[in-house]
Amino acid sequence: MSERRAAPTVGQVVLGRRLQELREAAGLGREEAARVLRVAPATVRRMEMAEVALKIPYVQMLLSAYGVRGEEAAAFVSLVEDANRPGWWQRYHDVLPEWFSLYVSLEGAARLIRSYEPHFVPGLLQTEEYARAVLETGTAGRGGPEAVERHVALRMARQRLLEREDPPHLWVMVDETVLARPVSADSRVMRGQLDKLLEYAARDRVTLQVAEFAAGPHPGTYAPFTLFRFAEPELPDLVYTEYLTGALYLDARSEVSTHLEVLDHMAARAASPRRTPDVLREYRDRY
Numbered sequence: 001m002s003e004r005r006a007a008p009t010v011g012q013v014v015l016g017r018r019l020q021e022l023r024e025a026a027g028l029g030r031e032e033a034a035r036v037l038r039v040a041p042a043t044v045r046r047m048e049m050a051e052v053a054l055k056i057p058y059v060q061m062l063l064s065a066y067g068v069r070g071e072e073a074a075a076f077v078s079l080v081e082d083a084n085r086p087g088w089w090q091r092y093h094d095v096l097p098e099w100f101s102l103y104v105s106l107e108g109a110a111r112l113i114r115s116y117e118p119h120f121v122p123g124l125l126q127t128e129e130y131a132r133a134v135l136e137t138g139t140a141g142r143g144g145p146e147a148v149e150r151h152v153a154l155r156m157a158r159q160r161l162l163e164r165e166d167p168p169h170l171w172v173m174v175d176e177t178v179l180a181r182p183v184s185a186d187s188r189v190m191r192g193q194l195d196k197l198l199e200y201a202a203r204d205r206v207t208l209q210v211a212e213f214a215a216g217p218h219p220g221t222y223a224p225f226t227l228f229r230f231a232e233p234e235l236p237d238l239v240y241t242e243y244l245t246g247a248l249y250l251d252a253r254s255e256v257s258t259h260l261e262v263l264d265h266m267a268a269r270a271a272s273p274r275r276t277p278d279v280l281r282e283y284r285d286r287y
């Protein structure tokens with residue numbers, strides 16, 4: 001049986017999809033592919049769904065059965081070897097939930113990240129002090145100070161994404177509640193966080209907007225969610241939405257398009273990227 005991993009990398013997701021496409025193009029069902037490998041059909045399904053690591057011998061046998069040979073097969077195997085290498089975030093496996101590991105992988109591979117956050121500043125834009133205050137009052141705080149600090153370190157490590165030479169475009173929509181609700185009794189925490197948001201709002205690859213109270217209700221008033229778009233044509237847009245003990249990854253075209261429409265609708269009604277710094281400064285002056 002294929003070896004299970006804590007969470008798939010984006011490369012494994014892409015290649016799993018590609019294996020499914022090659023199988024279907026060859027006119028084979030999962031049962032027939034399973035007979036090639038002498039495994040249960042469920043193993044083929046797990047490979048295609050990136051629920052297990054892609055073993056090189058299995059991949060080679062499937063490619064041969066699907067009529068993929070020569071340089072094309074060698075290139076595919078090379079991609080599998082790269083995809084199976086652990087991501088940097090696996091150093092934080094002790095505090096990183098399995099359901100969030102894929103999120104970090106998607107975050108690092110995306111060309112566009114659009115998110116709506118009704119409760120807190122998104123993790124990629126948090127200061128260390130703000131992150132610590134949020135984590136101490138959340139589920140991470142139950143693990144004690146050491147666990148909180150590991151979570152803070154992971155969050156800060158994720159932010160290196162925005163310092164790359166070619167970072168993704170980050171387009172963030174935050175509800176005004178995020179600015180109005182202090183996360184700490186120390187007003188310096190919120191002032192420091194608002195200063196950081198003002199800094200990021202001035203960056204070319206960051207678009208920041210505030211959904212103001214004055215604009216009334218909007219269609220995103222349910223839960224935070226993030227939409228990822230990738231350069232790889234094999235990987236469609238994906239939506240991530242989180243709940244108290246887990247998360248959902250949505251890739252059905254109807255679900256993704258609905259979330260995209262909601263983001264566009266909110267962007268049209270929210271404070272513009274030009275006005276948003278004024279809103280941030282107004283709140284900073286209150287703390």
